[in-house]
Amino acid sequence: MIRERLSGNEAVAVAMRQINPDVVPAYPITPSTEVPQYFSSFMANGSVDTEFIPVESEHSAMSACIGASAAGARVMSATSSQGLSLMYEMLYIASGMRLPIVLTCVNRAVSAPINIHNDHSDSMGVRDCGFIQLYCESNQEAYDNLIMAVKIAEKAMLPVMVCFDGFITSHSVENIELLEDDIVKQFVGKYEPEHYLLNPNEFISMGPLDLQNYFFEHRKQLADAMKDSKRIIEEVSEEYAKISKRKYNLIENYRMDDSKIAMVVLNSTAGTAKEVVDKLRDEGIKVGLVKPRTFRPVPVKELVESLKDMKAIAIMDKADSINGFCGPLYSEITSALYSEGLNIPTVNYIYGLGGRDVKTSDIEDVFRSLLKIAKDGKKSQTTYYLGVRE
Amino acid sequence: MITDNMGAKDLPIGGNILEDGNSELFNTGEWRNKKPVHLDDKCKHCMLCVMPCPDNAIIHDEYDKMLGFDYNKCKGCGVCAKVCPFKAIEMKDE
Ligand code: SF4
Ligand code: SF4
Numbered sequence: 001m002i003r004e005r006l007s008g009n010e011a012v013a014v015a016m017r018q019i020n021p022d023v024v025p026a027y028p029i030t031p032s033t034e035v036p037q038y039f040s041s042f043m044a045n046g047s048v049d050t051e052f053i054p055v056e057s058e059h060s061a062m063s064a065c066i067g068a069s070a071a072g073a074r075v076m077s078a079t080s081s082q083g084l085s086l087m088y089e090m091l092y093i094a095s096g097m098r099l100p101i102v103l104t105c106v107n108r109a110v111s112a113p114i115n116i117h118n119d120h121s122d123s124m125g126v127r128d129c130g131f132i133q134l135y136c137e138s139n140q141e142a143y144d145n146l147i148m149a150v151k152i153a154e155k156a157m158l159p160v161m162v163c164f165d166g167f168i169t170s171h172s173v174e175n176i177e178l179l180e181d182d183i184v185k186q187f188v189g190k191y192e193p194e195h196y197l198l199n200p201n202e203f204i205s206m207g208p209l210d211l212q213n214y215f216f217e218h219r220k221q222l223a224d225a226m227k228d229s230k231r232i233i234e235e236v237s238e239e240y241a242k243i244s245k246r247k248y249n250l251i252e253n254y255r256m257d258d259s260k261i262a263m264v265v266l267n268s269t270a271g272t273a274k275e276v277v278d279k280l281r282d283e284g285i286k287v288g289l290v291k292p293r294t295f296r297p298v299p300v301k302e303l304v305e306s307l308k309d310m311k312a313i314a315i316m317d318k319a320d321s322i323n324g325f326c327g328p329l330y331s332e333i334t335s336a337l338y339s340e341g342l343n344i345p346t347v348n349y350i351y352g353l354g355g356r357d358v359k360t361s362d363i364e365d366v367f368r369s370l371l372k373i374a375k376d377g378k379k380s381q382t383t384y385y386l387g388v389r390e
Numbered sequence: 391m392i393t394d395n396m397g398a399k400d401l402p403i404g405g406n407i408l409e410d411g412n413s414e415l416f417n418t419g420e421w422r423n424k425k426p427v428h429l430d431d432k433c434k435h436c437m438l439c440v441m442p443c444p445d446n447a448i449i450h451d452e453y454d455k456m457l458g459f460d461y462n463k464c465k466g467c468g469v470c471a472k473v474c475p476f477k478a479i480e481m482k483d484e
Contacts, residue, residue, distance in 0.1 A: 096404065096405070097404045097405070098403050098404035099404075157403065157404075195402075195406055195408065202408070203408070203409055203410035203411075204406055204407065204408055205406065205407040205412070206404070206405075206406055207404075207405065208405060208407055210405045213394060214392075214401060214405070217396070217397060217398040217401050218398070218401065218403075218404065218405050220398040221398045221401070221403050221404075224398065225403075
């Protein structure tokens with residue numbers, strides 16, 4: 001084990017160096033630019049033997065990922081915001097062709113107006129593209145998830161997006177524990193795809209026309225693969241715990257044991273909210289926090305299990321669906337609860353859009369209003385925009 | 391080999407086709423709404439229609455004799471009728 005101090009982007013680039021992928025096509029975009037930048041310096045130093053392809057756009061970056069992955073290569077890339085938007089068309093092709101590409105998504109707002117700071121509009125905007133999505137609270141989680149992502153992707157034959165917060169996580173330097181290079185190499189092993197284009201012993205066509213009689217079946221395969229990926233993520237995480245002593249589940253329950261009030265929140269804000277949970281607990285108020293690590297697949301069973309006895313829940317969305325109702329996390333988690341016959345007063349907070357700072361006092365306000373809802377057993381409104389000026 | 395009734399569990403994943411030379415199995419003739427008809431009496435067997443056919447649908451023998459059309463493959467684009475200098479191909483409604 002190596003103790004280091006790294007930014008989130010650096011941590012991810014170090015993981016990529018340790019993984020030593022065959023091909024990395026990338027195009028720079030704030031705040032993920034540093035990932036390929038650090039990685040290209042590893043290339044220049046000769047510490048990886050990756051084929052680095054500096055492409056002319058993100059659409060081309062994902063296209064090159066698809067081509068290389070179909071050829072049989074282990075492939076990684078990184079992007080953010082508009083870059084991910086520009087990849088949109090190719091993301092569906094990557095998953096539809098069942099290519100295990102690992103993409104770092106450093107979360108950033110999507111224009112307009114132009115904003116380079118963090119929210120989750122980019123990855124939430126592509127939530128139905130067939131990528132597994134892993135969300136990370138800290139630099140450590142970004143590093144760990146990226147290494148696990150390689151194995152998860154290859155076992156599930158699905159692309160994986162590793163998401164963490166732009167600037168907050170990507171540019172902040174934190175203490176981190178790295179694994180030794182050879183342990184990472186051993187963990188990810190050699191990529192041995194079952195079918196690939198450069199196999200001289202097999203005839204294959206990939207990505208052909210697939211009309212009425214087969215397309216539906218292929219989409220069902222994709223849906224089944226996403227469902228089954230839960231098991232794979234759990235297995236890989238179990239295996240990773242053995243080498244790292246860090247165990248990740250599909251969701252993290254923080255002080256949920258005797259809690260009647262919960263907040264569900266992704267990524268770095270979970271860190272801020274844990275601080276508030278501790279403070280309220282010190283005052284004797286029983287609150288807890290649930291942090292989904294996967295949003296694709298949706299950990300329905302785990303969420304229901306954690307939330308079923310709550311008296312009030314706040315679901316935090318750092319992205320808006322602009323649907324006149326609520327954010328994406330809210331709609332999926334409440335539908336999971338409803339499908340299990342649970343009708344718990346649940347409110348939605350759209351927060352922190354475009355990098356608006358979310359303070360512990362903001363989170364505390366949310367918990368305090370939940371206390372009131374839990375007491376009365378009813379809410380007056382569903383969706384709030386946390387701290388916005390009307 | 392992919393068959394019509396295969397389900398999601400049996401089809402090769404991701405739409406892969408794990409065999410070669412299978413474009414032959416794709417019956418592009420289904421798309422046709424006009425059909426080329428060979429007028430044997432006018433044909434000089436010059437073979438000018440063979441090369442431009444995008445579907446390799448013109449049947450001819452080794453001794454350079456134009457024999458007709460493979461209607462499983464012919465899309466009815468009419469290129470052959472256009473290039474024939476002797477008006478020996480006529481496009482008819484299906
Ligand atoms: S181009 Fe006309 S004349 Fe020449 S082989 Fe074809 S059909 Fe016959
Ligand atoms: S109509 Fe078109 S496809 Fe059919 S034989 Fe003529 S050139 Fe070929």
